[in-house]
Amino acid sequence: MSHPQPAGAVAPPTPVPSPPAPAQPPERSVAWREALDRLRAAATTEPGRLRIIGAVLALLLVAFGTVTAWQVAARASAADDVVHRSQPLSADAADIYRSLADADTTAASGFLAGGQEPRAVRQRYEKDIARASELLVKAAAGTAGSDTSRSRIAELNAALPQYTGLVEAARANNRQGLPLGGAYLRYAGDRMRDDLLPAARGLYESETGRLGSDYGDAKSWPWAALGTGVLALAALGRAQRRSFLRTNRVFNHGLLAATGATTVVLLWLAVGHGVARSGLESSSAHGAESLQVLNEARIGSLQARGDENLTLVARGAVLTKNGDDAYEASYRDGMGKLIGGGQGAPAPGSLLDRARDLADDTAGRAPVEAAIKDVREWQRRHSGARATDDGGYYDQAVPKVIGETGSTGESFDRVDDELRQALDHEQSEFRQAADDGRGALSGLAEGAAVLAVLGAAGAVLGIGRRLSEYR
Amino acid sequence: MTGGDRGVNAPLRALGTRARSRPLLAAATAAGCALAATAAVLVPTQTGAARERPDRPPAAVEGPARGVSATKCANPAASLRPTGDLDGPAVQRIKARGKLIAGVDQNSYRWGYRNPATGELSGFDIDLVHAIAKDILGDPGKVMFLAIPTNRRIPAVQSGKVDIIARTMTINCDRIKQVAFSTAYFEAGQQVLVPKGSPVKAFDDSLKGKKVCTAEGSTAEAKVREEPHGSTLLTVPNHLDCLVRLQLGQVDAVVNDNALAAGQAAQDPSVELVGKPFTTEPYGVAMNLKDVDLVRRVNKVLEDYRSGGANSPWMQAYQHWLASGLGGADAPPAPEYRD
Missing domain, CATH: 3.40.190.10 (Periplasmic binding protein-like II)
Structure with missing residues (x-):
């Protein structure tokens, strides 16, 4: 067992070209020269060659184990980041975005109800604002690295209290019966659209970008490990062929064991990483795409709902360049993106159409299908409410929008609920796929290290056995 | 309200001054409408400086029309007399429908606004619409109110979407070519x-x-x-x-x-x-140019609305909606006619 020594002794051959030797102190120079001479002498004798071969094999195997453990650990940690850090942060950012849009929509609903603002509506608004603030604090803590995210969070923190102040001013004026309240609410809505939502969107995009880069890190092939593994296998093969040619012995048990260990690690690495990669890829299809499209659809429906409410709040006070009601025009625009025009199936390329295409099982498709149906119902009810308002029956139009039953608000609530279900489903699909992927890498780093050391030991023992024949 | 009263009251005191000079105006009207217009312009008032340029819209807005209209638009606020055909095709159309369709504002406090507490439309303009509905249909409630945005007022009248517009609409030379106006029911600046x-x-x-x-x-x-x-x-x-x-x-x-x-x-x-008002903006009820009988009918309603001195419906509506914001007015603006 003292044979591994040569490995250590031979290790320094790298500095073989030792021109600095003469400059060294005499003793060192002599020692170097002696070592070099010994090596040269060794290379000319069979035992010496065997020692060198053993050392090289052991070195290659240890290097293989080390590189594999290191690269796999890096990928596993990136996969951990995906699951535990960047995806939750991206989901939180989406939640901030959604909470803000929901707060704005709810504020407008409560406003329309006037002095009779239902308690549930008020509570929903307050919950939205509390949730957004809470998630902003969390995001600020979690996103230490990114400048973009930090500046978006700062913008949101500055604009949110201004927004809530404007909503309170709107509410106070409205309760006094002053039309100024409507002007305040529209101004608050403008701040939401022009400042808060774009900043929340920026935060979401920045966090989602980081998710993408963590995915990239986790999925990149460990080429260095695979390369060293193949190299180690080739070296083992050559050593065994040499041994066979010289001794006519077919098997060298030590070298065979080393080959086995290396093959196992190499296969494990390739298959494990392949499985992890496909798990992550499938989670990315759900995470970065399905979730993203569903989030956008949900926010799109929130904004359309906000526009619908504000059309009644503004009562024609704000017009587009061609003289249409600005909020009604914005509603139509939002609905166009969400589901497209016409009836029945969503227009190709619309958010709900994409969400349905991305849903890859019935459990995921069902809520999206239901949402499509309810958005169409919402559109029908909306046309009815608009016709009533345009016909001069404002007071009858209001219950068609914010009433308990048969209103567009009821349709919207259903759509929101269905999209939430779809999101929950995709989120759990994501989590499962990502966990499966991550699981494929578990134990690989440690296993590779242990097996590589065993392989190195096998190689050294195998060579040692041949060496002993020269004693 | 202390320091603010002076500024707020100025135009109303002007209205009062002008109302006191009604006999003079009436005489002038009888003498001829062009003369009446001149008299109206020249009546000395506290805001005389502002009145030297009556109803001249800023050049930036209606510049091109100015040269043409300046000659035959000495007094755009002069309307049709409430005599003759007061029950013609337009009034009959409204009677057949059983409802007066009125374009109004929903956002102008004290003029036309929807009270969030009651959901009801109310204000000075709205009261006037109710008075018109009462005269034509016998019931002040027989009105369909349509919220018409500012820039849709003229198209709404021209297309027949509404019978009347009562929406703080200023009578000016450019607009009288597009729609017919009642006599001025308020004078702002x-x-x-x-x-x-x-x-x-x-x-x-x-x-x-x-x-x-x-x-x-x-x-x-x-x-x-x-x-x-x-x-x-x-x-x-x-x-x-x-x-x-x-x-x-x-x-x-x-x-x-x-x-x-x-x-x-x-x-x-x-x-x-x-400060003082630096323009003169008479408000009128806008109607379709073809609805001559309706214009006369509305002018008749306005005559009734103004009459009765301090207890006139106009004064009552003014007291109810505007007095607290604008201060006291003695009387409504005097009607001016061109026929």
């Missing part, structure tokens, strides 16, 4: 609204370096662009948005019809109108 204690004292150089807010596309915007007095301009979609900006300290002054501004002051006791 552009004025400056500021927080109490503001260094801005009027529409003059005290605006230097200040930020002024107007509604987009309003005559006030054109006026401020024409004579900025060193101010910078912010335009917003609706006149009420200016009050929001003023309360938030984003602008220093609002330029607006004093009638609408008075509605704003009524919503915020800490702002006031300053």
Whole structure:
């Protein structure tokens, strides 16, 4: 067992070209020269060659184990980041975005109800604002690295209290019966659209970008490990062929064991990483795409709902360049993106159409299908409410929008609920796929290290056995 | 209201002065409508300076039409007499329908606004519409109110979507070519609204370096662009948005019809109108040019509405909706006729 020594002794051959030797102190120079001479002498004798071969094999195997453990650990940690850090942060950012849009929509609903603002509506608004603030604090803590995210969070923190102040001013004026309240609410809505939502969107995009880069890190092939593994296998093969040619012995048990260990690690690495990669890829299809499209659809429906409410709040006070009601025009625009025009199936390329295409099982498709149906119902009810308002029956139009039953608000609530279900489903699909992927890498780093050391030991023992024949 | 009263009252006192000179006007009217127009313009008032340029819309807005209309538009506010055919095809159309369709505003406090508490439309313009419905249909409630945005008022009348527009609509030379107006039922003017204690004292150089807010596309915007007095301009979609900006300290002054501004002051006791009105804006009920009988009928309603001295329906509506914001008025503006 003292044979591994040569490995250590031979290790320094790298500095073989030792021109600095003469400059060294005499003793060192002599020692170097002696070592070099010994090596040269060794290379000319069979035992010496065997020692060198053993050392090289052991070195290659240890290097293989080390590189594999290191690269796999890096990928596993990136996969951990995906699951535990960047995806939750991206989901939180989406939640901030959604909470803000929901707060704005709810504020407008409560406003329309006037002095009779239902308690549930008020509570929903307050919950939205509390949730957004809470998630902003969390995001600020979690996103230490990114400048973009930090500046978006700062913008949101500055604009949110201004927004809530404007909503309170709107509410106070409205309760006094002053039309100024409507002007305040529209101004608050403008701040939401022009400042808060774009900043929340920026935060979401920045966090989602980081998710993408963590995915990239986790999925990149460990080429260095695979390369060293193949190299180690080739070296083992050559050593065994040499041994066979010289001794006519077919098997060298030590070298065979080393080959086995290396093959196992190499296969494990390739298959494990392949499985992890496909798990992550499938989670990315759900995470970065399905979730993203569903989030956008949900926010799109929130904004359309906000526009619908504000059309009644503004009562024609704000017009587009061609003289249409600005909020009604914005509603139509939002609905166009969400589901497209016409009836029945969503227009190709619309958010709900994409969400349905991305849903890859019935459990995921069902809520999206239901949402499509309810958005169409919402559109029908909306046309009815608009016709009533345009016909001069404002007071009858209001219950068609914010009433308990048969209103567009009821349709919207259903759509929101269905999209939430779809999101929950995709989120759990994501989590499962990502966990499966991550699981494929578990134990690989440690296993590779242990097996590589065993392989190195096998190689050294195998060579040692041949060496002993020269004693 | 203390310091603000002077500014707010000025136009109303002017109205009062003018009403007292009604006999003179009537005589002038009898003598001929052109003469009457001149007399109306020349009647000395406290706001005489502003009245020297009656109903001249700023060149930026209606410049091209000015040269043509200036000659035959000496007094756009002169309307048709409430005599002769008061029950013609237009009135019959309304009677057959059983409802008067009126285009109104829902956002102008004290004029036409929807009370969030009751959901009811109310205000000075709305009362007038009810009076018209009562005269034609015998029931003040037989009205269908349509909220018509500012820039849709003329198309709504022309297309027949509404029978009348009662929506703080200024009678001017350009508009009388597109729609028919009743006699003036109110006289307003552009004025400056500021927080109490503001260094801005009027529409003059005290605006230097200040930020002024107007509604987009309003005559006030054109006026401020024409004579900025060193101010910078912010335009917003609706006149009420200016009050929001003023309360938030984003602008220093609002330029607006004093009638609408008075509605704003009524919503915020800490702002006031300053200076004198620097334009004259008679408000009229707009109708389709073809509905001659309806114009005469509405003018008859207005005659009734104005009559009765201090107890006239006009005075009662004024007391109810506008007196607190604008101060006391003695009488409605006198009607002027061109036939």
